[in-house]
Amino acid sequence: MFESADLAHHVPKSVFKREETALREALLDAQFDLAAQRRFAVLILIAGVEGAGKGETVNLLNEWMDPRHIGVRAFFQPSDEERERPDAWRFWRALPPKGRIGVFFGAWHTMPIVRRAMGESTEAEFAQAIGDIRRLETMLCDEGVLLLKYWFHMSKPQQKKRLKALEKSPATRWRVTEHEWAFHAMYDRFVSISEPFLRETSTGEAPWIVIPGADPRFRALTFGRHLLAALRERLDEKPVKKLPDKTPPLLAPADKVTVLSALDLDQPLTRADYRTRLEALQGRLNALVRDPRFKDMAVVAVFEGNDSAGKGGAIRRVTGALDARSYQTVSIAAPTEEERAQPYLWRFWRHLPGRGQVAIFDRSWYGRVLVERVEGFCSEADWMRAYGEINDFEEALVRHRIVVAKFWLAISKAEQLKRFKQREKVAFKRFKITPEDWRNRDKWDRYETAICDMVDRTSTAIAPWTLVEANNKLYARIKVLDTLCDAIARALEQGGGRKRKKG
Amino acid sequence: MFESADLAHHVPKSVFKREETALREALLDAQFDLAAQRRFAVLILIAGVEGAGKGETVNLLNEWMDPRHIGVRAFFQPSDEERERPDAWRFWRALPPKGRIGVFFGAWHTMPIVRRAMGESTEAEFAQAIGDIRRLETMLCDEGVLLLKYWFHMSKPQQKKRLKALEKSPATRWRVTEHEWAFHAMYDRFVSISEPFLRETSTGEAPWIVIPGADPRFRALTFGRHLLAALRERLDEKPVKKLPDKTPPLLAPADKVTVLSALDLDQPLTRADYRTRLEALQGRLNALVRDPRFKDMAVVAVFEGNDSAGKGGAIRRVTGALDARSYQTVSIAAPTEEERAQPYLWRFWRHLPGRGQVAIFDRSWYGRVLVERVEGFCSEADWMRAYGEINDFEEALVRHRIVVAKFWLAISKAEQLKRFKQREKVAFKRFKITPEDWRNRDKWDRYETAICDMVDRTSTAIAPWTLVEANNKLYARIKVLDTLCDAIARALEQGGGRKRKKG
Structure with missing residues (x-):
């Protein structure tokens, strides 16, 4: 050579x-x-x-x-x-x-x-x-x-x-x-x-x-x-308009049975039970994050879900248990000009937590295979390769002893309608509902296909998706906290015997 | 998943x-x-x-x-x-x-x-x-x-x-x-x-x-x-006419000093010395291939070179030393219809030798980065990726204990002209010279660039190129035999201590 x-x-x-x-x-x-x-x-x-x-x-x-x-x-x-x-x-x-x-x-x-x-x-x-x-x-x-x-x-x-x-x-x-x-x-x-x-x-x-x-x-x-x-x-070079599509198609299942359709979205939980469990879980989360072994770890928690599924409320129940110095909430909207000038994962890499920190992503890199796919903001080749790129990204996090917890908050189409209407009625909630939300709702089925493909292609042993039945907000918040606590506890246990891999 | x-x-x-x-x-x-x-x-x-x-x-x-x-x-x-x-x-x-x-x-x-x-x-x-x-x-x-x-x-x-x-x-x-x-x-x-x-x-x-x-x-x-x-x-799908070229350019050196220009193509060797050395080397080659350890190995020898550089003559001096049951000469011309229907490496994989065998390729997979590049038979993206694919291919051979010896027989432009003219004169050699050969000669410089890139990108520690100064045919044949014997001898030595890697 x-x-x-x-x-x-x-x-x-x-x-x-x-x-x-x-x-x-x-x-x-x-x-x-x-x-x-x-x-x-x-x-x-x-x-x-x-x-x-x-x-x-x-x-x-x-x-x-x-x-x-x-x-x-x-x-x-x-x-x-x-x-x-x-x-x-x-x-x-x-x-x-x-x-x-x-x-x-x-x-x-x-x-x-x-x-x-x-x-x-x-x-x-x-x-x-x-x-x-x-x-x-x-x-x-x-x-x-x-x-x-x-x-x-x-x-x-x-x-x-x-x-x-x-x-x-x-x-x-x-x-x-x-x-x-x-x-x-x-x-x-x-x-x-x-x-x-x-x-x-x-x-x-x-x-x-x-x-x-x-x-x-x-x-x-x-x-x-x-x-x-x-x-x-x-x-x-003259930019080429349309590249040949070399990706095979992804199809919805023949019997319409999907990971979403298989969920029972209405899960019972009374407010009284909720309060008791919330207090216990928030206490547990707080203790886990203050564990001395946590200083050598970090958490990345990803919240995705239907519009109005209650991501914000669930996130607040998590952050409510944490010291303000130990976490950061990252809200992902449309990329800024600076972010658009970079590879799409760049704007997530920049927000990765340091040791002993919790980073909470309100929407995330999964936008690539959800909104960008459904709205055609990127080509099929781009979102198809994104599954592998996202898996590689999360593997890099896990190798570095970062717990990756991913939550999909799922509500029914009827429940969403109810919430949309309620939001339009209540003055202080009106900012939360836009024409955009109604447009997304029209694409419900296409989003469902994208969500199921996302779960099938990025729920991995090292970074699994948790599907959260969220018609009952109280139940959803408890399931999120519970899952997150378990994931951190498991990582703390493993941490003792496992050395961080070098370079 | x-x-x-x-x-x-x-x-x-x-x-x-x-x-x-x-x-x-x-x-x-x-x-x-x-x-x-x-x-x-x-x-x-x-x-x-x-x-x-x-x-x-x-x-x-x-x-x-x-x-x-x-x-x-x-x-x-x-x-x-x-x-x-x-x-x-x-x-x-x-x-x-x-x-x-x-x-x-x-x-x-x-x-x-x-x-x-x-x-x-x-x-x-x-x-x-x-x-x-x-x-x-x-x-x-x-x-x-x-x-x-x-x-x-x-x-x-x-x-x-x-x-x-x-x-x-x-x-x-x-x-x-x-x-x-x-x-x-x-x-x-x-x-x-x-x-x-x-x-x-x-x-x-x-x-x-x-x-x-x-x-x-x-x-x-x-x-x-x-x-x-x-x-x-x-x-x-409608086939796309022109794909964007995403490969960076390869340039000829600023001072025109190349691996070819650095060769002294006229190497002395008298016919008497040639005869003595030929006999000794053919004997050595024969003994090496009959070594019991050779039964667990194989040889792939590749001959490339300028038109009329003497590949055929060099190959005959190699095969002359071998038992007819232990070698095969594979002449590579334009691919057949069956071969064109396959990935380009297919027609070389099919001719790989079994254990204890020598396969001699008269022209080879390097056509991809030589004639196909120069004549535009494949796109730049195709021949650019071929360097890596060829290296992967040869690595698979070497891992399987196949000795890969690659010879480029180099003659000067003047020497080629002399040989072309001679061939046209001698009746029984006339079949060896075609209008195609004259056309290739017109592209001498473009071939030189392609040859140098080929050497730089595919001469590797595990499968090196040997550049053979071939204006003097006798010298060229001796250098080929000598190099081939050394390569086999080295592999026999290593063979003892090295186990074949499984699957």
């Missing part, structure tokens, strides 16, 4: 000067068009062997391009805040929005290679990490990100020569420490791990581009020319 | 009779259109829990559809021939061509689940198997196969009830043995492995469709209706 990069490349100064000027102008033009179009984001990954010019190239890029539309992030040791969240969190928060270029220096490829090179992971774990990366990158590409992956390479003799040269000059001597020589000693091991890594994470849409690093001018031109060509290709 | 399937579904006989007739007619129509269009192949995977009606459904399908255009393959213990080849070989050989439906019963999903359930593989190995499956299925979908994956499910109580019912009737008693009850005892374990498996191998293009298996009529209708809808959707 490094055949071309191992050759002795060279670009004379005069050639470089001439080309560089033209390249800079063209890159600035491209950057301007990118910002003007705001159709896609560009994410540049910079990786490779020590001393092959990664840092210099990033500096060059900053010099060449308009710094207002480019953001460079180097990932070293994670911060406290980052350590409290799943590994991918720090990459998500740094993603460039549409119209901008993001440069990641040492992103998700670094740790799997280093751990394997250090013998801290097995071959199968390495393969698993590669699978995770392929899925993440596929998702980014499917979301329209132009992902450009540059691997800076130099041969072992070239690396040695370079380190010696740096050491010789008083101006650069400080850059060569024991650390650099230790890396040099590990060169063969590092390359023997990187090579299969590059091979297995190169895809048609996001291949690694190997940049020979030994000659600074050749390196700069190779990188700059490729970046320009890649930007131009995408910028100048 | 089994929420809907666990419900008590039921379809009355009268409803079934009515629907079945219409369904059969529509399915036959779809099958007819599929055969008439011959645009794509349909591959149906049948999997799921014991007793959930997998076999019955396949029987039904055979009954419903035209048996001339459907092929059912059940995969149990591999045959001797199959065991001698990589695991995927038996699936490749059974793939349906365009216009036909193939039904796979117990395909590539079976062993990973069984091995994990039996505790024979670790979680990381399981994840690795899942990654392999996703890549295989992505490739099939990219090649246009309509991949439909049906998982037949029943709950544990439903399974028990069904086994009891079968036992009761004298007509079906024979179907329930200790084996079935042993499976029943493992139900929970099996489902706890299957569930994440389904989750992680469900993609937008190839999601698992769960078929509730307890009620035979509901099961048959659910399966039949889905199959019909999926077929119709694809059959009725």
